[in-house]
Amino acid sequence: MNRRTVLIAMLLPICAGCVSSTTPMGYTNPTIADARQGQDCRMLVGLGGIPDLTGNQAMRQGGITRLRNAEYRENTLYGVGNACMVAHGE
Secondary structure, X not given: XXXXXXXXXXXXXXXHOEEEEEEEEOOOOOOOOOOEEEEEEEEEEOOEOOOOOOOHHHHHHHOOOOXXXXXXXXXXXXXXXXXXXXXXXX
């Protein structure tokens, strides 16, 4: 086998366990200016540590009273990483 094949064979299991995604949560209200951002981030280890998916904690962190949009972001490698609920609004 050549070196490229060996490298691919070594890195393939690592890539298979990697998750990086951003998912919109709820509605989008374009009439509200995107002036503030709040985040509720948690470390993921195994099965625990999921942030508040309603976005209420992220809104409190950013001092947001009127929500424009919210999204869920996750970056993990084999279940270990971080997850954030991000809220935008004013």
